Amino acid sequence: MADKDGLKIAKDYHTDIAFANNNPFHVKGANSLDWGMKKHLANIFDPKSGNTVMFAFDHGYFMGSTAGLERLDLVVPKLMPNIDCLMGTRGALRTCVPPENRKAVALRVSSGSSMLNDDLSHEVVAVDIEDAIRMNADCMAVQTFIGADGQLSSLDNLNKVINAGFRYSIPTLGVVAVGKDMERTDRFFKLATRIIAEMGVQIVKTYYCDNFEEVVAACPVPIVVAGGKKLPEDEALTLAYRAIQGGAHGVDMGRNIFQSNHAIEMSQAIRKIVHEGFTDKEAWEFFQDAIH
Numbered sequence: 001m002a003d004k005d006g007l008k009i010a011k012d013y014h015t016d017i018a019f020a021n022n023n024p025f026h027v028k029g030a031n032s033l034d035w036g037m038k039k040h041l042a043n044i045f046d047p048k049s050g051n052t053v054m055f056a057f058d059h060g061y062f063m064g065s066t067a068g069l070e071r072l073d074l075v076v077p078k079l080m081p082n083i084d085c086l087m088g089t090r091g092a093l094r095t096c097v098p099p100e101n102r103k104a105v106a107l108r109v110s111s112g113s114s115m116l117n118d119d120l121s122h123e124v125v126a127v128d129i130e131d132a133i134r135m136n137a138d139c140m141a142v143q144t145f146i147g148a149d150g151q152l153s154s155l156d157n158l159n160k161v162i163n164a165g166f167r168y169s170i171p172t173l174g175v176v177a178v179g180k181d182m183e184r185t186d187r188f189f190k191l192a193t194r195i196i197a198e199m200g201v202q203i204v205k206t207y208y209c210d211n212f213e214e215v216v217a218a219c220p221v222p223i224v225v226a227g228g229k230k231l232p233e234d235e236a237l238t239l240a241y242r243a244i245q246g247g248a249h250g251v252d253m254g255r256n257i258f259q260s261n262h263a264i265e266m267s268q269a270i271r272k273i274v275h276e277g278f279t280d281k282e283a284w285e286f287f288q289d290a291i292h
């Protein structure tokens with residue numbers, strides 16, 4: 001391990017230069033992976049736009065019945081046409097999502113917290129690789145707490161899943177978790193996303209922040225942006241637009257879709273931004289037309 005003395009501040013992100021090792025496969029950092037890994041990633045990321053709309057409904061793994069997800073069996077199927085990837089727990093998928101759907105699956109495999117915990121940073125790998133294979137998962141999602149008390153155990157979880165994923169060619173999605181003492185700054189997100197990517201994941205999920213372009217430039221795999229708490233729809237569309245403009249290869253939104261009074265139209269509007277180059281203003285106009 002390099003010593004920490006005399007560390008120079010990283011500053012040369014060359015945000016104006018595209019990622020170099022990307023031809024011919026369309027997913028960032030995946031060029032040297034095997035066929036199976038690439039197939040799963042192509043299931044998630046559209047080869048034309050290079051992006052994905054992940055619909056996150058895995059909140060129940062620690063929040064229980066979440067507002068807007070009281071009836072997964074009703075909510076998920078109606079949104080299916082507008083999303084590319086289902087981000088859920090094995091329990092939600094097996095009980096509430098028809099298997100004949102043709103969507104990619106981001107399987108939540110870590111757990112161990114609940115809303116009753118003050119510190120959510122201590123999780124385990126709950127879903128083994130055999131069940132991820134049974135579920136035909138296109139990636140396995142692991143919560144990773146950098147800078148929190150559970151850092152070591154969450155990185156151990158992450159690497160266990162990465163190791164199994166390489167054995168069976170299933171990508172890993174490293175989820176940047178913002179512990180209660182964490183700061184939602186580019187300094188924190190650059191550290192967390194880069195550590196997770198250096199561990200060997202194929203996708204990183206994080207939050208939008210200032211200087212987001214530098215976070216993206218420093219991360220050698222695609223970043224998808226979580227929506228976070230519910231915002232007014234126009235603000236959520238601006239968040240999605242800024243994320244894509246900043247170099248994210250998609251969004252992984254939950255509450256800003258399923259807690260909207262117009263969830264279907266919201267998923268349609270987000271899709272316009274992610275895959276069709278709509279600005280937030282154009283998507284907002286689309287959304288307003290769609291709901292009236």
Ligand code: 5RP
Binds near residue numbers: 226227229254
């Ligand atoms: C919940 C998660 C969600 O997948 C992630 O936060 C995206 O959902 P939202 O847009 O509602 O934040 O990790 O634990």
